[in-house]
Each structure stands twice: as structure tokens, then as C-alpha cells.
Amino acid sequence: MRTRSLIRKLECFSALSQAEKQWLEDATTDVREFERRQDIINEGDRPDHVHLLIEGWAGRYKVLPNGDRPIMAFLIPGDLCDVQVTLLTAMDHSIGALTRCKVAFIHRAAIGEIIGKSERLSRALWWATLVDEAILREWLVTVGHRPADQRLGHLICEMLLRAKAVGLSDDNSFELPLTQEELGDTMGMSTVHMNRTMMELRGQDLITSKDKRVTVHDLGRLMEFSQFNPNYLHQQGERS
Amino acid sequence: MRTRSLIRKLECFSALSQAEKQWLEDATTDVREFERRQDIINEGDRPDHVHLLIEGWAGRYKVLPNGDRPIMAFLIPGDLCDVQVTLLTAMDHSIGALTRCKVAFIHRAAIGEIIGKSERLSRALWWATLVDEAILREWLVTVGHRPADQRLGHLICEMLLRAKAVGLSDDNSFELPLTQEELGDTMGMSTVHMNRTMMELRGQDLITSKDKRVTVHDLGRLMEFSQFNPNYLHQQGERS
């Protein structure tokens, strides 16, 4: 079931019919694997299909003249990578695999077909892109206005909830398969400082992390510590 | 002509027919004024119309527990404020007038009608939201990974191009009707440092600013200085 995560996520918004689920599944024919650090799409590309992440983590990133590689978004199973290219001239950033990934390719035409067939699916897919945008706004706030410890705590809260939404969290723990360098590139801080911040959260007994798995001891406390308000994830279903 | 700016912007993407322009114009019946600092929409609201900015500047913002008011986006004439609420349960942020503003209200149903009538308009409107998202990504990069002087320079480059796209720029100058405090809230820096940074750009002879009007002496040089690459604004028309 290649679209299990996607469907699970979309159903946070609105229940889907059996037929609608099947249409999604049928659209994902071609599946490919990517190695860690391999690019899924590059800045400047104009792919004629959309990528659906099935397994693993990927990230949107740009490369700056000084060599920095800021990461602007994390993509986890169930996330569509590039609906935007359907309309934009070319990718303005790259998407790279942060772990070994399994990715389904959906042809542009197939997306168009689905949208034509189901108003509800169309709305659900658009909802997902709006949530991505809301996440981006929250990251902008975080990077610009919160101290390092809250930045990391906030990110952990968000990824725990997002992982939970697609069935990838084990109660209060989830896999965060990233290096501290990648986390630093994401939150706009140096690797060294990310390390010290991580150790501080552990020292405050807010989290445990071992073998790329993070356990949140008390989500309420971490949320409070990080000033995390989950409203921007819009996980409470469709507007009635 | 209430939709002049919007149409001008959309036509960066794709030419519109006379009928399509008229549909847009007809959809904007109700027009209201907002004072500087007045809120246009608040976090938690569920408006049943979309706001189109006709005159003035507005900003998306959140309020943090410590009183900070990070600004996450600037809205200028031609920008739609909240297409997202069409689908999301409630606003996850507020939109406030940064200057006295003129705002047209478009009922949700009218947007739906237009989208139904014209595939091209529907694509153009979606394109505009994708560009907004691309801007958000670039801001995230800027705030997280560029030093203060480049941050400000980058913002000025962007706003010059955006103003130009809707006919609000006079060659190499445009109106930037914001206080240094607001600019600081936007770029994640203190008012004092924003002031010093502004003076540095002036000292380097990159810009002049007087009476809220910024003049860019040599756009190429400022772009280079700020590592500004305009590709993310996607102003080169539709994918062929």
C-alpha cells in the first residue's frame, strides 16, 4: 500500500471513500529508491511528475554562495514533494534524501485527473499544501525569534505530531534520523551549538535520544518550554 | 479599477481575457479602509470572504508569549490575504495594516465561481499562492543564514521587484512605508541593529532612503551584495 501514509494524513482533514483511496493508489505506479544524500529533484528542474515520499526522510534545501545548505522543510512519508512545479516554471530549490528513501512518481496528468474526479480529494490535497505553508511560517518565526533551546524543542514537538499523524510515532517517541549538522542547517545554527542545545534538553530531562530515536518525556512540558502551539498544523479536521 | 494591481500581477504569469478581468473586478464589491495598526483578520477568525489588498501595506504576524510580534510576510497591492481560510479551520496568524489600507472583500463563493469558470484564472490564482510560499522559503533562508546587512539588502531587492510587478516602483525607487522596528520584527533583528544596518547600507552607497522612499543606486550591485537571486519570485511567465 504505497499511499498508506498519504491517505492517513489526508484523512486528518476529511474522510475519503474507498474509490478515492484507490484512485490515489493507482496513480502511484512507478516507485524508486534514493540513497541518503542523493537528490530527488534539483533546483532548475522541470519534472513532469510529482513525487510522493513513501519511506524515509527528505529535505528541501538551497545552496548558498558561501557553501551553506539551509534546509527549509522536512518531508516524511505521506508528503508530496513538489506539487508546485505543476505550475511554476522551474524548481527554485532542491529536494534531497536525508535517509535512504522510497519515492513514488505520480504523473502530472494523473494528479489532474484525480482532482477532476473528486472535489473532496482535490480539497484534501490543497489542504496539505496549505499546511506545508503554515509550517513554513512557523519555522520563520522560530528561526527569527526563538532562542536555540526553544528552536530545537519546537522542532521536536512538531515532528512528533507530524510523525504521529502518519502512524510513525510510538506514543511519545519517534525516529529523527538526522545528524546534528542537518538539524543545525535547518534551525539556522552551527553544529556545535546544536550539539550543546541537544545536550541541554537532555539535561533538563525533556528528551532522551539514542540511535536516532527521540523520546519526549512529557509532551506538555516540552510544548510549554518551547512555546509550542499546535494550531498551525491544522490537524483537527475540515471546516464544517 | 479595484483589481488593477492584482491583474497586473497575475499577468506576469499568464495573459487574461477581457472577460476574465471583468469577473475579477465584479467579484470585488465591498471595499473597506483600515487604519495603520488596525487588524484586518485575527488569529482564530474564520472569515467567509477573502481579502484583496488594493492600497497600502499589510503584514502577516503572530504574537509570542514574550510580546514579540514577528512579521512573516508583507502584503502589497494586488496580494490576496487569506485564500487559505477557504480550507483551513481557522486563521493560524493575524493580518494587520502596516499603513492605512484599502481592502476589497471577495466572498468565498465568488472565488469558487471564478475558479469554476476559468481554468486559466484558477491556475493564475494558484500560481500566486505558490509564489507566496516560495517567498516564505527564501525568507527562512535569509533569516537563518544571512548576516544582517545581506538580510536587509535582500529584502529591499525583493520588495523593489515585487513593487515593480504591480506598477508601484519608480524605476529604482519604491515606497517602503515601514518603521525600523517593523523591519526588525520581519528580519528577526532588534530595532537598534536594524538602524545600524540601514545606515551601513547607506554608508556603502547601496541605497538612499528618505521619507519612507528607498532608492536603490545600482540594483545589480545590491543584488550581488545581498546574494539575491530573483528566481524564487517566478516572474518569468507560465510554464510552456
Added chain:
DNA sequence: CGCAAGATTGAAGTACGTCAATTCCAGTGG
């Protein structure tokens, strides 16, 4: 003229970055 908002300046503190080791650890080959 007088006021208040905004811009500017100075001095002092700090959260962060940089550089350079060192330690840890999973994987690999012998």
C-alpha cells in the same frame, strides 16, 4: 510651540559562531 513617534547613538552584556581537538561508534576487512 510642544508633543510623541521614530531614528540615532553609546556602552555594556551575551548567545551564538568558529576553530581545533578529542571521543565515540558502527561498519569493514583481515
Added chain:
DNA sequence: CCACTGGAATTGACGTACTTCAATCTTGCG
């Protein structure tokens, strides 16, 4: 089974780009 390796995590010392606080100056405006 163990030594070897390279990537990642951790640590220490030091530098700096920024913040904060508190004036002061400027300017539009009633």
C-alpha cells in the same frame, strides 16, 4: 575476534555579531 577507519558527537577556548538598556536627537503634526 580485533584492529582500523571515517563519520558523527562532544568538548574547550576564544572571538564576534548581535541584543539590551538608556539616552538623545529629529521630525511631522496639532
